[in-house]
Amino acid sequence: MRNNASIFIIASLALTLLSFFLDRKKTLMGLEKGWKMFQNIALPFVNILILVSLVLYVVPPSLIVRYLGPDSGWAGQMIAAVVGSITLIPGFISYPIAAVLIAAGASYAIVATFMTTLMMVGVVTLPLEIRYFGAKVAILRNALNFIAAIVIGTCVGLML
């Protein structure tokens, strides 16, 4: 099993017990909150898993390795950074996608770049951001984060 399910199971049980011991009412409230959040994401999440399963069947891993693998170099990282900047994928959905990319042979540097631009750069939401901050600041923030994402990806790639 790739994920560390046991860490989450043990941590959640221990925290629930501790919390229950300290305050029953709060604990029940917390569990209810957690359950509600889970309910909200469960269905869209399952749908994304369906989509990822389909795409994984259609796109051969060799293609992923070629364009996003360790040997794809700067071009691969730029692809990842640009795709991450222009797409608007909710965070929780991007993780299974990232895990699949790594399993299929994409490099850590490229996946980290993709994830970071996805989170910190938003071309689609730029008009909204401009309304809050003004054009100059919004564009500058996105540009700086785009550069930061490439640096982050490169460093993560060197560390792992």
Add this chain to the structure above:
Amino acid sequence: MMNFLRKKKQYLWLFLYLLATLGSFAFGFDPGKEVFGNFTQFFIEMVTFIPFLFIIVGLFDVWFPKEQVEKHIGQESGIKGILIVIVLAMLQAGPLYGAFPVAYILYKKGASIKNIFIYLGAFSSLKIPMLGMEIGYLGIQFTLARTLVSLPLFIAVGYFMEWYLKDKDFKINKM
């Protein structure tokens, strides 16, 4: 109403997929079976940790309410001020555009330009539920490496923005 339709559409996807899978097994359509194999693996992976992650997130939410942290915004400066905005960001959830209204609140409360942009950086990459997902799917090493590299970088972005905007009449508009 729109929400209701959207929900319905999501069920429709799932329903169509299950129907197609049933069909694949009934008629021996191999690609369908293989896709289902992928799906089962992903699904098991998900149900073995995400419900537990949300238990942790829910408990965090009641024990460390963001309102508590929000009270201290703007009063503290220096390292302490930076720490407070980062902790506040970590307690949030949702996409980045959900952070802009909060940035406005921070601005109104007198947070510095630097801290507002540090908040946006922390919001986008250090939210607790997202870190949990990241550990589950990409491993603790990846998560640690990415976090440790990101943190100084978006603090640097905060400092740069403050330096650049210092005498430029920076303001955040209310929507």
